[in-house]
C-alpha cells in the first residue's frame with residue numbers, strides 16, 4: 001500500500017486526470033435495470049449512506065445496511081438512521097456474503113480497516129463501490145481480483161442528495177470504474193444504474209476516473225466550497241460588528257446570504273450572480289474580487305499542488321495517526337467564533353437586500369469560484385469536472401450554512417472535507433488581514449450604491465461585463481446548465 005497516483009508515469013497521471021466525459025441522457029435509458037433485483041448492502045448509515053440509500057430504495061432497489069457490531073449493540077445514530085427509516089440492518093457476517101453490490105459509505109479514514117474486514121466476506125464476482133476514491137488513489141488499497149470496483153460520487157453533501165431527489169432533480173455525479181478491477185466488464189453498467197437510482201442522471205453525469213475524482217474533489221472542498229465560505233463568514237461577521245452593525249443582523253446576513261447569492265450563481269453562473277447587483281455595486285464587487293484573486297491565488301495553487309503531489313493526504317493521514325488532534329482542535333475553535341455563537345436576529349431581509357448589503361460576499365464567491373476552477377484546469381482536470389467542484393456545488397454547501405451555520409456545514413461534509421476546510425481557513429484568514437483593514441460597511445452590511453452614488457463609467461461597465469462573461473467557467477457552465485432542465489428553485 002502507498003500512494004497509487006504517485007506510482008504512475010507522468011503520461012498515465014495526465015491521462016487519468018483528464019478522464020472526464022459528459023454523458024448524454026440517452027446513455028441512461030436502461031434506468032436502474034442493471035441493479036434491479038440485486039442485493040445492495042450499504043456499509044455505514046451516515047451523511048451519504050442514509051441519503052443515497054433512501055433515494056435508491058425510492059428508485060425501486062433492494063437496500064439494506066450493515067453496521068459494525070458496536071453500532072448495532074449500542075443503537076448508535078447510524079443504527080437509528082437505518083431502522084427508523086424501515087431498513088433491514090445486520091452485521092457484516094449476516095449481510096455481506098449475500099450482497100451483489102457493497103457500498104462502502106464509511107469515513108475515508110476508516111476505509112482501510114472496513115475494506116479489510118468486508119472484502120473476505122464478499123461473494124465471488126460481487127462489486128465494491130465507493131463515493132470518494134481516497135482509499136484507492138491516496139492509500140493504494142488493492143482489491144481482490146474477482147471483485148468489480150466502481151465509484152459513484154455525488155458532487156454534493158448527503159443531505160442535498162436527498163433534497164434534490166425529492167425536488168425531482170438530482171446532483172451532478174461522477175462515475176468511474178477502477179481499471180484494475182473490472183473482471184466481468186459490468187462496472188460501467190452498474191455505475192450508471194446506481195447514478196440513475198440516486199437521481200444523478202437528471203443533473204449530469206461525468207464518466208471519469210478514480211484519480212480525477214479524488215484530486216478535483218479534494219481541491220473543491222478545501223477552497224471555494226467549504227474553506228472560503230468559512231473564512232468569509234468569520235471575516236465578514238467580525239468586520240460588521242467592529243463597524244457597529246447589529247450582531248443579529250450581521251449573523252443573519254451571512255448565514256442566509258451565502259445561500260441567497262449562490263442561488264443566483266446556480267441558475268446563471270457568476271454572470272447572473274453579479275448582474276443581481278446594481279451597476280455601481282457590480283463594478284465594486286468586480287474590483288474587490290480581482291484584488292482577492294491576486295491575494296489568494298498562491299494559496300489556491302498551493303492547495304492544488306499539495307493535493308496532486310500527495311502532501312495533503314500524507315498530512316491528513318499523519319493527523320489520523322495522531323488521534324485527529326488538528327481536526328478536533330480546529331473543530332473546537334470554529335465553535336468558539338463569534339459568528340457561530342451569535343444567533344441570527346429576528347429581522348426581515350429581502351432577497352435583493354442579501355445582494356445589495358453583501359457586495360463583499362458576492363466578490364468572495366466570484367474570486368473563489370474562478371480561482372478554484374483555474375487551479376484545477378491548470379492541473380489537467382477537465383473543465384466540466386472543475387465546474388461541478390467549484391461553481392455548481394457552492395450553492396449546495398451554502399444551503400447547509402443556512403440551516404445551522406458552520407457547524408452544520410462541517411458536520412454534513414465528510415471528515416476529509418472538514419479537515420481540508422480548516423486547513424485552508426487557517427491559512428487564508430491571515431492572508432486577508434490587510435485587505436480586510438480597508439473594508440467598510442459600504443460593501444458588507446449596508447447597500448453599496450446608497451453611499452457611493454449611482455454614477456457609472458460605461459466603458460468600465462462594458463469591460464467588467466466582458467471579463468465576467470468570457471471566463472471559461474461561464475462557457476462550460478452555460479453548456480452544462482442547459483442540460484439541467486429539471487432544476488428547481490429553492491430560495
Ligand SMILES: NC(=O)C1=CN([C@@H]2O[C@H](COP(=O)(O)OP(=O)(O)OC[C@H]3O[C@@H](n4cnc5c(N)ncnc54)[C@H](OP(=O)(O)O)[C@@H]3O)[C@@H](O)[C@H]2O)C=CC1
Nearest residue numbers: 044045046047048071076078105106110132157158413414
Ligand atoms: N459527507 C458527504 O456529503 C460526502 C461524502 N462523500 C464520501 O462518502 C463516504 C462517506 O462519508 P460520510 O457520509 O461523510 O460519512 P459519515 O461520517 O457521515 O458516516 C459514517 C458512517 O460510517 C460508520 N462508521 C464510522 N466508522 C466506522 C468503522 N470503523 N467501521 C464501520 N463503520 C463505521 C458510522 O457509523 P457508526 O460510527 O455508528 O458505526 C456512520 O454510519 C466517504 O468516502 C466520503 O468521502 C462523498 C461526497 C460527499
Ligand SMILES: CC[C@](O)(C(C)=O)C(=O)O
Nearest residue numbers: 155156157221413414417
Ligand atoms: C464538499 C465536500 C464533499 O466533497 C462533498 C459534500 O462533495 C465531501 O467530502 O463532503
Ligand SMILES: [Mg+2]
Nearest residue numbers: 154155156217
Ligand atoms: Mg465532493
Ligand SMILES: [Mg+2]
Nearest residue numbers: 217221414417
Ligand atoms: Mg469530498
